[in-house]
Amino acid sequence: MTTLRIGIQTGYWSRKPPTGIVEALQQAEAAGLDSVWTAEAYGSDAFTPLAWWGSHTSRLRLGTGIAQMAARTPTATAMQALTLDHLSGGRFVLGLGASGPQVVEGWYGQPYRRPLARTREYVDIVRQVIARERPVTFDGEFYRLPLPADAPGATGLGKALKPTVHPVRPEVPIVLAAQGPKNVALAAEIADGWMAGFYAPRTDAEHRELLAEGFARRADERSRPEEFEVAATVPVVVRDDVESAADVVRPHIALYAGGMGAKEANFHKASLDRLGYGEVTDEVQRLYLEGRKEDAARAVPTELVEEIALVGPAAKVRADLARWENTALTTLLVQGDAAAAAALLG
Incomplete structure (x- = not known):
C-alpha cells in the first residue's frame, strides 16, 4: 500500500453518466480507496x-474537484457544502x-476579471456561512451581503442572515x-488544500x-502546513504495452492543451509549457484548433505522457508511482477505470 492516499477522479460526464460506477466505488472502498472526486x-x-x-x-471522502465558482454565489455553494456534509456524515471536501x-463568460455570463481577488472573497463568505457564528x-x-439599499435594482429590504442548518463541523x-x-x-x-493540474x-x-x-502569508492558525492536502489528478492506464497505454492519454492532453481555453x-497549456513542452503544445494547439484532433493527439510525445501520467x-x-510518493502530493487522484485504481492499491 502506497503512503499516498489514492482517490478516483471521475471528472465530468461526456454524453451521459458513467456506467457501473457505484459498484466500482464500493469495491474500491473495500480495497482501501480514500476518496472520490467529481468535476x-x-x-x-x-x-x-x-x-x-x-x-x-x-x-470514502467525497470531493468536488472542482466546483466552478462562477456557477453559484458563495452562499449557495456553502448551502450545498453544508447539506452534503450532513448527508455524508462529515465526509465532504469542497473543491473550488x-x-x-x-466558460465563465460564455456559459455563466459572468466577468472573469481578477480571479484571485474574487476567490479570496468567495472563500471568506463560504467559511462564514459554514461556521454559523453570526x-x-x-x-x-x-x-x-446584504446588498446595499443604494445598489442598482435593490429594494433596501435585504437582511443579514445565517444558515438555518447547524453544521456537522465548524469547517468543511x-x-x-x-x-x-x-x-x-x-x-x-x-485554503486547506491545493488541487494541481498536470x-x-x-x-x-x-x-x-x-x-x-x-503558508508564510497565512493570517490564521486554521491548519498547519503539514496538514495541508495536495491532490493531483494523474491519468493511470494499465496495458501490456507502454505506447498503447500512452495512446489512451494523448487525446486527453491534446484536448486540454488545444481546446480547453482560448488560444x-x-x-x-501554460502548465505544460512550464514543463518545457512549449513547442510541442504550440503544435498540438494549432492542430486542434484547425479541427485536426487526431493529429493533435498523435503530436503528443510519449515522454510528455510519462511526465504527468502512469502508463x-x-x-x-x-514502480513509477514512487516518483509521486517523494513529492509534496498527499493524494493521488486516479483518472482511469477501477482496474487502474486497483493496480495502485495493490
Whole structure:
C-alpha cells in the first residue's frame, strides 16, 4: 500500500453518466480507496453525483474537484457544502476553482476579471456561512451581503442572515484548484488544500516553494502546513504495452492543451509549457484548433505522457508511482477505470 492516499477522479460526464460506477466505488472502498472526486464544465454538475454515489458508500471522502465558482454565489455553494456534509456524515471536501474566461463568460455570463481577488472573497463568505457564528455580512469588490439599499435594482429590504442548518463541523475542508504560480501560493495562503493540474514530479521543488510562499502569508492558525492536502489528478492506464497505454492519454492532453481555453488564455497549456513542452503544445494547439484532433493527439510525445501520467504494465505503473510518493502530493487522484485504481492499491 502506497503512503499516498489514492482517490478516483471521475471528472465530468461526456454524453451521459458513467456506467457501473457505484459498484466500482464500493469495491474500491473495500480495497482501501480514500476518496472520490467529481468535476463540472458545462454539462453535469459536481455536487449531485457525489450525493448519489456517496449514499452507496460509508467511508470514502467525497470531493468536488472542482466546483466552478462562477456557477453559484458563495452562499449557495456553502448551502450545498453544508447539506452534503450532513448527508455524508462529515465526509465532504469542497473543491473550488475559477475555471477560465471561455466558460465563465460564455456559459455563466459572468466577468472573469481578477480571479484571485474574487476567490479570496468567495472563500471568506463560504467559511462564514459554514461556521454559523453570526449573520453573514460582507462588503467586498465582488460580493456585498446584504446588498446595499443604494445598489442598482435593490429594494433596501435585504437582511443579514445565517444558515438555518447547524453544521456537522465548524469547517468543511476547502481545496482550491490552481495551475499558475500566484494561484498555487493563494491556495496555501487561504485554503486547506491545493488541487494541481498536470503535476510532474520533476518540478516538485518549484511547487514546494510556491506553497511555502503561501503558508508564510497565512493570517490564521486554521491548519498547519503539514496538514495541508495536495491532490493531483494523474491519468493511470494499465496495458501490456507502454505506447498503447500512452495512446489512451494523448487525446486527453491534446484536448486540454488545444481546446480547453482560448488560444490567448489556456491555463492547461501554460502548465505544460512550464514543463518545457512549449513547442510541442504550440503544435498540438494549432492542430486542434484547425479541427485536426487526431493529429493533435498523435503530436503528443510519449515522454510528455510519462511526465504527468502512469502508463504501461501493472508492475511498471506501481514502480513509477514512487516518483509521486517523494513529492509534496498527499493524494493521488486516479483518472482511469477501477482496474487502474486497483493496480495502485495493490
